[in-house]
Amino acid sequence: MLLPLILPLSVLLLWQIATAREWLAPQILPSPLTVFWTFVDLVTSGDIVEGLAISLRRISVGFAIGAAFGLSLGIAMGRSAKLEQYVGPSLRAIAQVPSLGWLPFLMLIFGIGETLNYVIIAKACFVPITINTAAGIRNIPVHYVEVAHVLRLRRSAMLFRLILPGALPTIFSGIRLALGHAWIAMVVVEMLADTAGVGYMMTWGRTLFQIDIVIVGMVVIGAIGFLMDGGLRWIERRLRRWAPVHA
Amino acid sequence: MIRSLLLSLLTLFGGAGIAAAAEPAPGAIHFGAVGSGYGQQVGTQLIAIAHIKGFIQAEVGDAVKLDFNYFTGTGPAINEAIANGQLDFAQYGSLPSIILRATGVGTKIIASGGGTNIYGVVRTGLPINSIKELKGHSVTIQKATILHWSLLETLKANGLTERDITILDLKTADQLAALASGSADAEFGTASVLPLRDQGLVKVIYTSQRDDPRATGPSAFFVTDAFAAKYPETTQHVVNGFIKAAQWVAQPENREEALQIWAKSGVSYASLKEEYANEQLHDRLDPRLDDFFRGQYADGIDFAKQQKLTRKDVDLSQWVDPSYEAKALATLGLQNYWPNRDVNGAVVSN
Structure with a gap:
């Protein structure tokens, strides 16, 4: 129960010692207490709440678009070896170009604004979800599929009773991976090409040489990412209640 | 033993122009300024002239290694480098330098860097x-x-x-x-x-x-408090070199060469030519800390406060240290080379 807390608490302790002994200038590494009070300031002034609301909306929309396309294409690719042959290699090539690499190009096409944010975040989610969904479906044991054929299951029953449940663990690792990518993409796009949100707040903190603001942003992003990941794990467990424990 | 003796002899004779220095010379001096990021390691400001034409090197002697860094990350990156102790001197715009000063990092303004057309x-x-x-x-x-x-x-x-x-x-x-x-x-x-x-x-x-x-965007030349306290004489030599660079740029016959040097940064020659069109570099790149300069900096400090860019107040009188420049101008006989300007930029005396 306490094990996961050991590392963060040690880091906090080290941080406190480092600032107390001034291993680094306070302008570079502010003390944990300074950061805490900056956090309180940002909460009471509403700055962080406003920024978070914007960032979370971007994540939700971008993730929803990316996941919808990713799941559809992933299922299609997992079901059709031919489609996989056509699309798979291109997709894996695209996956190699990080979202940041797309930014200068997409910026010229979509301009600076919400569309650009949604596209970058959606793209970041799309690739891992597609690849994992397709892999999860392909890896369903052949004899399950054979049984389904023998039972003459309809296509929809086949999809919802066999394929999706069978591929669920892999699909969910894809989704969790995608959410992580979405966060990274959002912070990057806000830091580089936007004027609102938590990522922008961090860039602004850097510009003003108030590193405490940057650290608050890091902690908030980490905490929310952690909660979201936990939420997804919980959903996955709920969806897999039917599965035997050893599966 | 012999090696270090030779080295110190070399240092002594290498710096021919330097009077018998009481303080030990630093091994290297680190300079920072804004760069454009697509040309050579050179910028488009006075410090780049002092760098390429070797004015500072001639003042401090060849034994001291000079390291010039031109940051594409502009002001914030220069602020970080100063706070990290990676730079001893820097020339950059007023706003980022005011932001750094307000966080308590010790710097002194030792010369004006001249204005940037906006x-x-x-x-x-x-x-x-x-x-x-x-x-x-x-x-x-x-x-x-x-x-x-x-x-x-x-x-x-x-x-x-x-x-x-x-x-x-x-x-x-x-x-x-x-x-x-x-x-x-x-x-x-x-x-x-x-x-x-x-x-x-x-x-x-x-x-x-x-x-x-x-x-017109003001800039200044800074030394860190730490460097100035440890090497006051070297700081004086650096300021002498900086003023010599400003004097060199101010002469109309050097204008063309100056533009060529700045064009190495990647900013096009045509843009630079237009930047200074119809103007003497003597007037625009005036290195002196006169009322015009102080007025612009005071404005910048007020602006930073109004816009909540700074949390603590900055006292300009505590920040500007005109002593090095006054000494450099006196040594070089340039006391009247640049006119005094009032806060609005009008010339009040010669």
Whole structure:
């Protein structure tokens, strides 16, 4: 129960010692207490709440678009070896170009604004979800599929009773991976090409040489990412209640 | 033993111009300034002249290694490098330096760096021909820089406030994208916007030198307190070299060579030529800490406070240290080489 807390608490302790002994200038590494009070300031002034609301909306929309396309294409690719042959290699090539690499190009096409944010975040989610969904479906044991054929299951029953449940663990690792990518993409796009949100707040903190603001942003992003990941794990467990424990 | 003896002899004779130095010479001196990022390691300011023409090297002697860094990350990156102890001297814009000073990092202003012309450009095709007509439009700048300050000063001079426009805070490269894609209608920038005009993307509706010299972006030359305290004599030599560079640039026969040196940074020769058109470099790159310079810095400090860019107050009188420059001007016999300007930039005496 306490094990996961050991590392963060040690880091906090080290941080406190480092600032107390001034291993680094306070302008570079502010003390944990300074950061805490900056956090309180940002909460009471509403700055962080406003920024978070914007960032979370971007994540939700971008993730929803990316996941919808990713799941559809992933299922299609997992079901059709031919489609996989056509699309798979291109997709894996695209996956190699990080979202940041797309930014200068997409910026010229979509301009600076919400569309650009949604596209970058959606793209970041799309690739891992597609690849994992397709892999999860392909890896369903052949004899399950054979049984389904023998039972003459309809296509929809086949999809919802066999394929999706069978591929669920892999699909969910894809989704969790995608959410992580979405966060990274959002912070990057806000830091580089936007004027609102938590990522922008961090860039602004850097510009003003108030590193405490940057650290608050890091902690908030980490905490929310952690909660979201936990939420997804919980959903996955709920969806897999039917599965035997050893599966 | 013999080796170190030889080395110290070498140091002594190498620095021929230096009087018997009481303080040990530093092994290396680190300089920072803004760079454009696509040319050679050189910028477009006085320090780049002092660097390429070897004015500082001649003053401190060949035994001291001089290390010049031109940061594409501009002000914030220079601030970080100073706070990290990676730089001893820096020349850059007023706003970032005020932000650093307000956090308590110790620097001294030892010379003016001269002004940077600021241009207001509008996407071609938009019916905007003056600052007043910017009302209701989006303007892209990088906030917390001299561009931000200059934009708001200009708006104020034209009876507008920042609430009359939408400010889009972007880095230079992204500003171009914002203009090209129509996300922004106008931009306030340095000479880096001129190539856009040459491509027909934007038209220039404002230049600070022509329309409002007080809003021309000020810069200064800084030394860290730590370096000045440890090496006061070397600091003096560096300032001497800096003033010599300003004197060299000020002579009309050197203008062409100066533009060629700056063009190595990647900023086009044509842009640089236009930046200083109809003007003597003697006037624009005046290194002195006179009332005009102080007025601009005081303005910058007020601006930073109003805009909540700084948490603590900055006391200009505690920050400016004119002693090195006064000594350099006296040594070089240049006390009257540059005229005194009042806070509005008008010449009051020669």
